[in-house]
Amino acid sequence: MRIAVTGREGQVVQALIERGAAAGHEVIPLGRPALDLTARAMSIQDALAAAVPDMIVSAAAYTAVDCAESERDLAFAINATGAESVAAAACAIGVPLVHLSTDYVFDGAKPTPYVEGDATGPTGVYGASKLAGEELVLAAQPNSAVLRTAWVYSPFGANFVRTMLRLAETRDEVSVVADQRGNPTSALDIADGIIAVATNLAADRAPARRGIFHMTGSGEASWAEFAEAIFAASAASGGPSAMVRAIATADYPTAAARPANSRLDCTLLDDRHGVRLPDWQGAVRAVVARLTDYQMER
16 A cells, blocks of 8 residues: 655654555655645645555644644644645545544543543644644545544654653653543554554445544553653663652643543444554553663664
């Protein structure tokens, strides 16, 4: 399968390139200047059509959650209008689309994991722009699967795992929020999930395969528990580690509010696509081992 994916440097894009090659697929990353999500819709369509894809993955996004509060127009231009243009291009080219979204479409007030049918209610600009993108994508290309994920980490780019390991190199103790819970999710597992969903979309026209699905690592944690698991895995691999001091969200103010509950119920994805991502603890050990091995080689 020939997969065109929007973006070049993002965690999921890098993971897709790696996992796609391992699975025998050709993954074509498209980013600026060839593909700019703030450009005209026809320019986006031309860039995607030139890749001659069998499938398009809409992975590029404005993800600076706090900056979005003061850059609303840019966030919506990329996450809503840009995503719509990608979906419209997929429809015009005649190929299915997998679009990535986020737990930030919810307000985090629900006491149990969110299911796809729960009422949305983003509390910030980033979440609002991604929710608008979901709606526009499904309207522009019904032959789509929107995959909401959360707490993404990987061996690539900037993410929580790499930040914790970097801090542990110079600190004995790191303060981490303990009153937000979610599902840590490896971008490598997300890539495997995307490929499985894309394969299903290409092979089966059933409406049940289309629509919105939740896709996160199995199991849950607080950010503090996530950090503890990272440091334990790092110590086991001979890498840096630190003690975790649990703090409250109120002790770490940010421009944009974070959902207290980011947990997503992924049952529907398993039922409709036969996809269930691995346990997050094993996945984080694998990523940390890979990162610490790389540091030792240097």
